[in-house]
Amino acid sequence: MSFAFFKRASVRVAATVPVVLAAAVFTFVLVRLLPGDPAAQLASGMQSDARGLAEIRRHLGLDASMPVQLWHWLNGLAHGDWGRSFTTGGAVLDELLARLPATLELTVSGFLLAIFAGIPLGVAAACARDTAIDRFARAVSSAGSCLPTFFVALLLVYVFYYRLGWAPEPTGRLDALLAPPPERTGFVFVDAWLSGDMQAAFDALRRLVLPAISMAIFGLPPLVRITRSALLAGLAADPVRSARSLGLSRAKVLWTYALAPVAAPIITASGMMFSYMLAANVIVEKIFAWPGIGSYALDALNNADYAPLQGFVLFVAIAFAVLNLIVDLLIQWIDPRARVA
Numbered sequence: 293m294s295f296a297f298f299k300r301a302s303v304r305v306a307a308t309v310p311v312v313l314a315a316a317v318f319t320f321v322l323v324r325l326l327p328g329d330p331a332a333q334l335a336s337g338m339q340s341d342a343r344g345l346a347e348i349r350r351h352l353g354l355d356a357s358m359p360v361q362l363w364h365w366l367n368g369l370a371h372g373d374w375g376r377s378f379t380t381g382g383a384v385l386d387e388l389l390a391r392l393p394a395t396l397e398l399t400v401s402g403f404l405l406a407i408f409a410g411i412p413l414g415v416a417a418a419c420a421r422d423t424a425i426d427r428f429a430r431a432v433s434s435a436g437s438c439l440p441t442f443f444v445a446l447l448l449v450y451v452f453y454y455r456l457g458w459a460p461e462p463t464g465r466l467d468a469l470l471a472p473p474p475e476r477t478g479f480v481f482v483d484a485w486l487s488g489d490m491q492a493a494f495d496a497l498r499r500l501v502l503p504a505i506s507m508a509i510f511g512l513p514p515l516v517r518i519t520r521s522a523l524l525a526g527l528a529a530d531p532v533r534s535a536r537s538l539g540l541s542r543a544k545v546l547w548t549y550a551l552a553p554v555a556a557p558i559i560t561a562s563g564m565m566f567s568y569m570l571a572a573n574v575i576v577e578k579i580f581a582w583p584g585i586g587s588y589a590l591d592a593l594n595n596a597d598y599a600p601l602q603g604f605v606l607f608v609a610i611a612f613a614v615l616n617l618i619v620d621l622l623i624q625w626i627d628p629r630a631r632v633a
Contacts, residue, residue, distance in 0.1 A: 308613040315609035375599030384603035393478025395584030402507025410512045414519025436513035442575040445506040462580040503580045511565045518561040526550040556623045563619030571608045
């Protein structure tokens with residue numbers, strides 16, 4: 293890799309800092325515009341008068357003005373303190389990191405399913421334009437775009453668990469009667485397989501299937517559409533016509549002269565879709581009782597717990613920035629046309 297590449301990488305890394313800072317400020321303001329009072333929520337069930345409620349607000353730091361609260365939060369972030377949840381009593385950053393493996397297991401599984409199904413389907417649709425395959429791909433893409441994720445998840449639970457009984461109950465990552473495997477990767481299925489506990493591995497895999505499919509259906513439509521449109525443009529380019537006139541094989545023409553030059557938009561769409569799936573798994577995690585950061589944030593929303601909500605949104609914003617940076621640098625590395633001198 294050249295010095296110019298590392299220079300461009302440093303510039304883009306520096307450019308993500310103000311984006312993350314703006315996301316932190318926006319998150320702080322947005323959370324405080326939500327309905328609900330953390331002090332009143334914490335005092336619910338207790339016989340607290342106005343004086344007791346004011347004391348709770350003072351203890352939570354809510355009696356200060358919003359600029360002062362914002363300064364305290366940003367100062368805490370600068371020192372690695374993301375606040376504490378009054379619901380659980382734990383540090384927000386520690387709880388997010390503890391729940392992150394569950395979210396990554398679900399998101400990565402759904403993303404891989406979407407990639408392995410969406411990109412080949414988009415390629416097949418572009419190579420067989422205006423045929424039954426193309427019409428099927430467009431129908432799948434349109435149907436997937438119209439179905440909300442929560443509806444797909446509930447439908448899968450109803451059909452495969454309630455009606456057919458093929459899937460286990462949607463109560464988390466592992467049966468409560470099974471001992472969790474030693475944590476190595478944070479992915480229950482992988483950890484159980486590495487430890488040789490095939491019963492736990494099989495149970496974890498069965499419980500992962502439906503939520504992963506729910507996430508994959510969310511990510512499938514845009515991947516199919518973008519792959520199809522990008523490959524159609526590649527197949528109409530001059531290098532493809534020249535390669536065909538030279539008598540090169542169809543596979544060589546497709547992969548080398550049609551698909552490789554248009555890989556950049558497909559990679560970009562894949563990276564953005566992974567970011568979206570990381571944020572869109574909130575409802576899926578709640579439906580399947582998946583102990584990830586999404587269900588953690590939803591519980592905090594129900595309890596008007598500011599710190600976990602702020603931490604979740606900021607965590608997702610940082611993930612967006614990092615993933616977009618990785619995709620940008622990857623495209624510059626594989627495609628010289630995207631490089632700026």
